[in-house]
Amino acid sequence: MLTKEQITEWLKQLQDAICNALEQADDKGGIAGTGRFKEDSWERQEGGGGRTRVIEHGNILEKGGVNFSAVHGVVPLFLKEDTAGSGTETFYATGVSIVLHPKSPMVPIIHMNVRYFEMSNGTWWFGGGIDLTPHYVNKDDARFFHTALKTACDKHAPNYYPDFKKWADDYFFITHRNETRGIGGIFFDKLDKSTGKSKEELFAFLQSVGNAFAPTYTALMLKNKDLPYTDKHKQWQLMRRGRYVEFNLVYDKGTKFGLETNGRIESILMSLPETAGWFYNHVPAVNSEEEKTLAYLKKGINWI
Amino acid sequence: MLTKEQITEWLKQLQDAICNALEQADDKGGIAGTGRFKEDSWERQEGGGGRTRVIEHGNILEKGGVNFSAVHGVVPLFLKEDTAGSGTETFYATGVSIVLHPKSPMVPIIHMNVRYFEMSNGTWWFGGGIDLTPHYVNKDDARFFHTALKTACDKHAPNYYPDFKKWADDYFFITHRNETRGIGGIFFDKLDKSTGKSKEELFAFLQSVGNAFAPTYTALMLKNKDLPYTDKHKQWQLMRRGRYVEFNLVYDKGTKFGLETNGRIESILMSLPETAGWFYNHVPAVNSEEEKTLAYLKKGINWI
Numbered sequence: 001m002l003t004k005e006q007i008t009e010w011l012k013q014l015q016d017a018i019c020n021a022l023e024q025a026d027d028k029g030g031i032a033g034t035g036r037f038k039e040d041s042w043e044r045q046e047g048g049g050g051r052t053r054v055i056e057h058g059n060i061l062e063k064g065g066v067n068f069s070a071v072h073g074v075v076p077l078f079l080k081e082d083t084a085g086s087g088t089e090t091f092y093a094t095g096v097s098i099v100l101h102p103k104s105p106m107v108p109i110i111h112m113n114v115r116y117f118e119m120s121n122g123t124w125w126f127g128g129g130i131d132l133t134p135h136y137v138n139k140d141d142a143r144f145f146h147t148a149l150k151t152a153c154d155k156h157a158p159n160y161y162p163d164f165k166k167w168a169d170d171y172f173f174i175t176h177r178n179e180t181r182g183i184g185g186i187f188f189d190k191l192d193k194s195t196g197k198s199k200e201e202l203f204a205f206l207q208s209v210g211n212a213f214a215p216t217y218t219a220l221m222l223k224n225k226d227l228p229y230t231d232k233h234k235q236w237q238l239m240r241r242g243r244y245v246e247f248n249l250v251y252d253k254g255t256k257f258g259l260e261t262n263g264r265i266e267s268i269l270m271s272l273p274e275t276a277g278w279f280y281n282h283v284p285a286v287n288s289e290e291e292k293t294l295a296y297l298k299k300g301i302n303w304i
Numbered sequence: 305m306l307t308k309e310q311i312t313e314w315l316k317q318l319q320d321a322i323c324n325a326l327e328q329a330d331d332k333g334g335i336a337g338t339g340r341f342k343e344d345s346w347e348r349q350e351g352g353g354g355r356t357r358v359i360e361h362g363n364i365l366e367k368g369g370v371n372f373s374a375v376h377g378v379v380p381l382f383l384k385e386d387t388a389g390s391g392t393e394t395f396y397a398t399g400v401s402i403v404l405h406p407k408s409p410m411v412p413i414i415h416m417n418v419r420y421f422e423m424s425n426g427t428w429w430f431g432g433g434i435d436l437t438p439h440y441v442n443k444d445d446a447r448f449f450h451t452a453l454k455t456a457c458d459k460h461a462p463n464y465y466p467d468f469k470k471w472a473d474d475y476f477f478i479t480h481r482n483e484t485r486g487i488g489g490i491f492f493d494k495l496d497k498s499t500g501k502s503k504e505e506l507f508a509f510l511q512s513v514g515n516a517f518a519p520t521y522t523a524l525m526l527k528n529k530d531l532p533y534t535d536k537h538k539q540w541q542l543m544r545r546g547r548y549v550e551f552n553l554v555y556d557k558g559t560k561f562g563l564e565t566n567g568r569i570e571s572i573l574m575s576l577p578e579t580a581g582w583f584y585n586h587v588p589a590v591n592s593e594e595e596k597t598l599a600y601l602k603k604g605i606n607w608i
Contacts, residue, residue, distance in 0.1 A: 040585065054584045054585075056583075056584060063582075063584070065584075175563075176563045176569050177569065238579065242576070245549060245553070245580075246553060246573075249549070249550060249553035249554050250553050250554075250563070259479075259480045259554070265480050265481065266584060266585045269550075269582060270584055272546070272582040273582065274581055274582060274583065275542065275579055275580070275581045276549075276579070276580055276581075276582075277578055277579045277580075278367075278573060278576040278577065278578060279360075279578065280358045280360060280367070280369075280570060280574055281344070281358075281570045
């Protein structure tokens with residue numbers, strides 16, 4: 001029987017493996033040793049804690065975090081309805097959360113979250129997702145990224161990729177802008193026994209998603225790191241980062257959960273870029289790369 | 305009997321007067337004519353519209369908006385409970401909203417909102433507020449600012465300044481950071497006949513608040529515009545602007561109302577600075593100006 005301790009241990013190892021892979025890739029962008037994760041261990045007053053690992057001013061990665069946490073306690077009030085709780089049960093939540101903001105506007109922003117949740121009443125589920133936010137959409141990169149996710153999904157069930165790709169389109173959506181955050185990816189939540197899969201089977205799927213992250217993103221880092229760019233591209237990057245900030249602060253459920261459960265603020269908001277910008281009523285020039293990118297920020301595009 | 309048309313007309317004139325005063329003050333910071341408001345008139349599909357006026361790259365003002373709007377329609381669902389509506393009534397809401405982000409970190413950010421709301425069932429109220437967000441708190445400026453607000457309030461009722469100052473401390477509060485947005489000011493909402501004042505008396509108070517804005521803020525612009533600053537101060541400004549973004553996107557009710565009523569996004573989000581920044585776990589040096597400023601971001605300080 002798969003225990004929460006086993007899942008927790010695997011998530012810690014995933015954090016280690018991903019940090020190592022990212023540091024090695026970042027070394028290839030300039031002087032080796034420039035980009036190194038720094039760890040802050042923290043404890044949550046109400047129970048549990050985490051290992052926040054942040055990288056700043058690497059060769060390729062400007063700012064990012066690869067965070068592990070495992071928190072527990074009494075189920076917060078605002079979750080009660082969701083979890084059909086009776087009011088006295090406790091919860092245990094563990095996961096790895098990643099957001100990486102590269103220096104170059106030619107390298108995409110990426111996000112991944114893989115998590116496990118259980119309650120003392122026997123309820124448990126897995127959730128997570130990966131999505132890519134290129135400052136400039138490149139169709140080859142988009143196909144490569146989505147193919148990697150499809151491959152990870154298809155090992156477990158034929159409906160996972162199409163279903164979770166649609167879920168990502170709907171979730172990573174900035175309603176007030178009527179645009180997607182980026183080119184999407186996969187998103188899934190509350191995968192439990194009602195799916196017809198065992199806990200072991202669902203965990204195996206979560207592992208496939210987590211293990212797909214490092215090879216996929218480091219390939220995109222290395223492929224794009226030397227592309228030339230100008231101040232115009234940097235300004236556009238600031239605007240796209242501004243949209244990223246809007247999504248995370250207005251819509252993101254993980255951020256909301258963190259803020260409302262007295263999470264560690266600096267760990268939660270490591271997802272925000274070092275700089276972001278807002279330029280009033282900016283409209284890209286006709287047929288520009290910026291306009292082409294905006295046209296791709298729609299739901300339902302088949303990238304493969 | 306005071307009508308919504310009269311209130312609306314006064315708000316339009318207030319927008320004009322404030323834009324003129326700000327342009328004249330900005331001219332004194334360099335080349336005259338550099339900072340000029342540009343107007344975008346817009347219409348709301350569900351009823352009404354507005355005049356958005358944005359200034360960018362002035363001598364003193366880097367980015368800001370002085371927006372007038374007057375919208376009407378069926379009362380939105382999420383307001384129903386608040387307004388004890390029966391489901392068929394219509395609303396009319398008009399106001400002026402201002403946020404100004406100066407170029408220099410030595411000049412404070414300012415916000416003002418004055419608004420009037422009425423419903424077809426006869427309900428009406430006034431609301432608004434002004435608050436100041438210095439990147440570096442200067443006690444003399446804080447006293448000057450709060451004294452100007454107290455003077456405007458005291459003409460109408462002795463409890464207005466203390467009550468609305470406390471309300472501002474509670475409203476302009478970034479809960480997840482456990483800090484106020486700045487040095488506060490005044491905030492008030494739903495001032496109606498239950499206050500014991502007539503509509504005319506409450507409108508006269510709103511006018512005093514609105515009229516206090518331009519002389520108070522232009523004085524702070526001109527007093528501080530030539531103070532020297534370095535890259536260190538600019539970096540701190542980016543961080544304080546980051547907190548401003550966090551407040552506006554996570555807590556601000558005006559922003560929330562705008563996003564949920566299909567408001568004009570570029571007008572609502574003109575409150576966001578041109579650039580903002582997030583630096584992981586930044587802690588100011590002991591006894592630095594930055595540390596002193598943080599110590600002032602608390603509720604309940606008597607600035608006068």
